[in-house]
Amino acid sequence: MIIPQALDPVTALKQAMPDAVEDVREYGGDITIVVKPDHLQAVSQYLRDTSGLVYNFLSDVSAVDYYPDYNRPGRFGVSYHILSLLYKRRLRVKVYLPEEAPSVATVTTIWPGANWLEREIADMMGIDFVGHPDLRRLLMPDDWQGHPHRRDYPLGYETVMFSFNADEIMKHKPHATD
Amino acid sequence: MALQTAANTNDPMAEWAGSLEQLKGLVTERALTGETMLLNMGPHHPSTHGVLRLLLELDGEEVITCLPDIGFLHTGIEKNIESKSYEKAVPLTDRMDYLAPMSNNTAYCLAVEKLVGLDVPERAQIMRVICLEMTRLNSHLVWLGTHAIDLGAMSVFLYCFREREELLKMFEMLSGQRMMGSYMRPGGVWRDFPPEFLPMLENFLGYFPSRVDDYEALLTKNPIWMDRTQGVGVIEPEKAMAWGVSGPSLRGSGVAWDLRKSMPYSGYDMFDFNVPVGEHGDVYDRFMVRIREMRESVKIMQQAIKRLPAKGPFRSDNRKFVPPPRAELGQSMEAVIHHFKLWTEGFAAPDEEVFVAIESPRGELGCYLHGTGGNKPRRVHFKTPSFMHISSLPVMTHGHLIADLVAIVGSVDVVLGDCDR
Numbered sequence: 266m267i268i269p270q271a272l273d274p275v276t277a278l279k280q281a282m283p284d285a286v287e288d289v290r291e292y293g294g295d296i297t298i299v300v301k302p303d304h305l306q307a308v309s310q311y312l313r314d315t316s317g318l319v320y321n322f323l324s325d326v327s328a329v330d331y332y333p334d335y336n337r338p339g340r341f342g343v344s345y346h347i348l349s350l351l352y353k354r355r356l357r358v359k360v361y362l363p364e365e366a367p368s369v370a371t372v373t374t375i376w377p378g379a380n381w382l383e384r385e386i387a388d389m390m391g392i393d394f395v396g397h398p399d400l401r402r403l404l405m406p407d408d409w410q411g412h413p414h415r416r417d418y419p420l421g422y423e424t425v426m427f428s429f430n431a432d433e434i435m436k437h438k439p440h441a442t443d
Numbered sequence: 444m445a446l447q448t449a450a451n452t453n454d455p456m457a458e459w460a461g462s463l464e465q466l467k468g469l470v471t472e473r474a475l476t477g478e479t480m481l482l483n484m485g486p487h488h489p490s491t492h493g494v495l496r497l498l499l500e501l502d503g504e505e506v507i508t509c510l511p512d513i514g515f516l517h518t519g520i521e522k523n524i525e526s527k528s529y530e531k532a533v534p535l536t537d538r539m540d541y542l543a544p545m546s547n548n549t550a551y552c553l554a555v556e557k558l559v560g561l562d563v564p565e566r567a568q569i570m571r572v573i574c575l576e577m578t579r580l581n582s583h584l585v586w587l588g589t590h591a592i593d594l595g596a597m598s599v600f601l602y603c604f605r606e607r608e609e610l611l612k613m614f615e616m617l618s619g620q621r622m623m624g625s626y627m628r629p630g631g632v633w634r635d636f637p638p639e640f641l642p643m644l645e646n647f648l649g650y651f652p653s654r655v656d657d658y659e660a661l662l663t664k665n666p667i668w669m670d671r672t673q674g675v676g677v678i679e680p681e682k683a684m685a686w687g688v689s690g691p692s693l694r695g696s697g698v699a700w701d702l703r704k705s706m707p708y709s710g711y712d713m714f715d716f717n718v719p720v721g722e723h724g725d726v727y728d729r730f731m732v733r734i735r736e737m738r739e740s741v742k743i744m745q746q747a748i749k750r751l752p753a754k755g756p757f758r759s760d761n762r763k764f765v766p767p768p769r770a771e772l773g774q775s776m777e778a779v780i781h782h783f784k785l786w787t788e789g790f791a792a793p794d795e796e797v798f799v800a801i802e803s804p805r806g807e808l809g810c811y812l813h814g815t816g817g818n819k820p821r822r823v824h825f826k827t828p829s830f831m832h833i834s835s836l837p838v839m840t841h842g843h844l845i846a847d848l849v850a851i852v853g854s855v856d857v858v859l860g861d862c863d864r
Contacts, residue, residue, distance in 0.1 A: 292795045293557045322684050324800060325826035327811040346798050346809065346826075350684065350698070353705050357798065378687025381834035382826070399469060404514040404863060413522055414822075420526055 271352045272317035274298070281311055287338070297344075297357040302369045305360055309375045312347065312356070320347040320356060323376035328386040332416035340364040341392060345372065345379075368393035389414035470500045470508050479507060484848075486515050492589060492852070493859025495833065499845065506848055509840045511833050516863040524823045528789025529555050530629055532823070537623040539825060540861035542585050545578040546803035548627035550825070553708060554812040555629040557797045559790065561764050566755040567631035568710040573644070573747045574617070574626060575709070575801075576740040580651075581610045582804035582856075583733050587658060590730070590853040594671050599661050606654050609647050616640050630765040631758030641748060648741050648748075655737055662730070672727035676851035678839050679724060686835035690806025690828050691732045692855045696724030702802035709801075713750065714743045726854040733856075764790045789818040805829055805856050829861040 275289050275298060285304035290297045300308050312320045325346040331337050339361035348355050360369055371394040372379045383394045384403045391412035394400060402409060411418055426434050466474070466481075473479045485496040494515035500508035520539060524532040536551045537544035549571060556563060563571075588603035611621040616637055618624030626633050662668045678688065680696040693700055701718040703711040719735035721728025759765050762777070766785040771778040792814035800809040806828030813822040832855040839855070840848050 292793075293560070293797050295797055297796070323687055324807060325798065325809045325811060325824070327798075327822070327824035327826070329796070329813050329822040331821075344796065344798075344811065346811070348800075350700055350705075355706075355798070355800075357796075376687070377685050377838075378831060378834065381830060382687075385830075402514075404517045406514070413519065416525075416821075420522060 268351065269316045271354075272315070274312065274318055274320075274356050277315065277318060278308065278311065281315075282308060295355070295357055297359050299338075299359045299361065302360045302362060305358070306370045306372065306375070308358060309345070309347075309372050312358070313375055318349065319351045320349045322348040322350050323372070323378050323382075324348045324355070326372075326379055326382035326386060328390040328392055328414070330390060330414065330416045337361055339367070341367045341390065343369060343386065343392065347376075362392060366393070367391070368395055370395050371397040373397060388412070391415065466498075466510075469510055473502075474500050474508075486512075492857055493862075495852075495857070495859050495862075497836075497848075497852075499848075501845060504844050504846070506840050506843050506845055509837045509848070511836050513830075513833060513859065513862055516859045518864065520864045521823050521825065525820060528818045529559075529792060529820065530785070530789060532820075533628060534623065534625045536825075537625055538860065539827065539864050540803065540805070540808075540829070540858050541622060542582040542858055543578045543804045543861075544623050544625075545574045545627060546801060546808055547825075548625060549575060549709065550799060550801045550803070550808045550810040551812075551823075552627045552629050553799045553801065554797055554810040554823075555792070557799055558792045558795065558812055558814055559629075559764060561630050561759055561761060563631055563709075563759060564756040565710065566752050567757050567759075569747050569751045570632050570636065570757060571627060571709050572711065572714070573744055573751070574632070576744045576747070577610055577613065577644075579740050579804045580737055581607055581614075583737050584610070586733065586804075586853075586856045587730075590856075591662065593849050593853040594668065596662060596665070596668065599658060602654070602657060602661075606651065613640060613643055613647070616643070628758065628765075630761065631756070633758075635757045641751075644744070645748060648744055651741055652738060655734065659734060663734070669727065671847075671850055672730060672854070673725055674723070675726045675847045676839050676843065676854060677723060677725045678835075682838060683724070683835075686838055687831040688806070688835055688855075689831065690802065690804070690856075691736060692729055692806065692832060694719065695721040695729035695732045695854075697722055702800060702807060706800075708799070714746050716743050726850050729854045729856075791816065791818050792820070794821075800826070803828060805858065805861065806832070825864055827861045827864065829857040829859070832857050833862055 279286050285300050285308050287301055288299040312318050327344050329342045331340055341362040343360050345358040362369060371383055383397055384400060386392050387394055387400050388402045388405055389412055424434055474481055480501045482499045482501055484499055486494045496512040498510040499506055520535050524535055533548055536547040539547050584603040584607045588600035591599035614624050615621045618626040678696055680698045683693050683696045697720050699718050699720045704718050716739045719732050721732050762781045767778040767781055772782055794814055794816040796813040798809060798811045800807050808828060809826035811824040812820055815821045839851050
C-alpha cells in the first residue's frame with residue numbers, strides 16, 4: 266500500500282479554508298487550530314477526508330470554562346483532539362463560544378464516537394450541540410438543575426460531624442419519613 | 444435538551460406515559476405499542492461489571508435497541524481536581540479506573556509534566572514501565588476471571604485471583620496500598636523500589652507464563668467457550684475506529700494500534716515486544732488479544748528489570764516542582780523553603796492546555812489539562828476507554844441474543860468507575 270505524503274495540517278487548512286482559521290498556537294508540541302464555530306463541521310470533514318491528513322480517530326472532546334475574566338474570544342472553549350492512525354500524529358481543533366447560549370454544530374456526523382463526549386459536555390457545561398441525535402443528560406440525574414463543570418458552579422461541601430455538632434447536623438439530614 | 448418535567452397529577456400512569464414519551468425516537472415504534480419488550484438490565488447485575496444500567500428493547504430474545512444509562516458512580520473527580528494543587532490531585536486519579544490505578548496516575552502525571560515542562564529521569568521511566576505492565580496484568584487477570592464467570596466458566600476466576608493476589612502484594616510493597624497506590628508523582632515515582640521487590644517480581648515472572656498456559660488450557664480450545672464467543676459481537680475495524688473504540692477491543696478487530704508502539708511515551712520505545720491483533724473482531728479475538736498481551740507484558744518487564752540501573756534518581760531533582768527528600772531538610776535552607784512552598788501552595792503552571800494519551804489496559808486513556816497560571820488547574824478532563832466502549836455498545840449489540848450481550852459487555856472490558864469518573 267502506498268501511503269500519500271503527509272501534509273502539514275495548518276498550511277493545508279489555511280489554503281483550503283482561509284476564512285475558517287482564526288488562530289494557530291503551539292504549546293509543548295501540541296498544535297492547536299482555533300476555528301470559527303460556524304466552520305467547525307466543514308473543517309472536521311476536511312481534516313478527516315483529505316488525503317495526506319486523514320484524522321480518522323476522535324480521541325477526545327473537552328470543554329473548558331474561562332470564567333470569570335476571560336481574555337479570550339469567548340467564555341467557553343471546546344477542544345476536539347483528533348488523531349491520525351495513519352500518520353501517527355495528533356491535532357487539536359478548538360472553538361470559542363460566547364457566554365450567552367453557547368452552541369456549536371455537532372461532529373457526530375463525522376466521528377460517531379463524539380456522541381457521548383458531546384452529551385457529557387452538554388450535561389456538565391451546558392453547551393448545546395446542534396444536530397446531536399440524543400442530547401439527554403448523561404452523568405447527572407435527568408432532573409438536575411445547572412451544569413456542574415462550569416466555574417461559577419460551587420463545589421459544595423459537607424460539614425464534618427463531631428460530637429458537639431452532631432445534633433445540629435442530624436436535624437438537617439434528609440431522612441426517610443412515612 | 445429540554446428537561447423532562449413530571450406531570451403534576453396523582454395518577455401513577457401519567458408519569459409512566461411521560462417516560463415512554465422521553466424514549467420516543469430512541470426505541471422503535473413497536474416498543475411504544477407493546478409489540479416488543481422493554482427490559483431493564485441493571486443497575487445491579489453481576490455481568491455489568493459495576494453499576495451500569497442497560498435499557499433493552501427485545502424482540503423475543505433478540506436485542507433491537509440497547510440504551511446504556513451511566514452516571515451511578517459519578518463522583519465529580521474532575522471538578523474536585525480543579526480545587527487541588529497539581530500534586531495533591533494524584534490520589535483522586537487512582538479512584539477512576541480502580542483496576543488500573545497506576546495507568547491513571549501516569550496519564551495525569553505525564554500531562555502535568557508536559558504542562559510545566561518537567562523531565563523524568565530514565566530510571567524513573569523504567570520503574571514506571573514496570574508498574575504499568577504489572578497494572579496491565581492485574582487488570583487483565585480480573586477481566587479474564589470475571590469474563591469467564593459471566594459465561595459460566597467458574598474455576599478460571601479462582602486461578603486468576605490467585606495470581607492477582609501476588610501482584611497486589613507487590614503493589615503493597617511499593618506504595619503501602621494494595622490498590623490505590625498513588626505511586627506515580629509528577630517528575631517520577633514516590634520512592635525507590637524496596638530491596639525485596641525486584642526478587643519477588645522476578646520470581647513471579649518466572650512462573651507466570653505457565654499460569655497463563657493453565658488459563659488457556661481451560662478456555663482456548665474449550666468447545667463451550669468457543670461456541671459462546673466465536674462470531675459473537677463482531678465489530679468491523681472501520682466502525683470501531685469511527686466509534687472511538689481503542690485498546691485490545693480495537694486490536695481484536697485487526698487494527699495494530701497500540702500507543703506504546705505507535706506513539707511511545709515513558710520510554711516504551713526502548714523495549715522489544717509485539718502487538719497482538721485479532722482477525723474477526725469477535726469476542727473470542729478480543730479474548731485472545733488480551734491473553735497474548737499478558738505474555739508480552741512479561742517480556743517487557745523482564746527487559747525492564749535488565750535495563751533498570753541499580754542506583755540513580757527515581758524522581759526529578761528540579762526543586763521548583765519536586766519536593767526535596769527528607770534527608771536534605773536538615774542540611775539545606777533552600778530545601779526547607781522548597782519543602783514549605785511545595786507542600787503549602789504547590790507549583791504554578793502556565794495558562795495553557797495539553798493533552799496526553801497512554802495505552803491503559805482497556806485502551807486509550809487521555810488526559811486533558813488546562814492550567815490557569817496559578818497553582819490549580821482550570822480544567823482536567825479524562826477521556827477514558829470504558830466511556831467510549833459503553834457508548835459504542837448499542838452498535839456492538841444490535842441484533843444479538845440477550846445471552847450474547849453478556850459476552851459482549853464482558854469482552855470490551857468496562858469499568859464503571861472509569862466511565863463515570
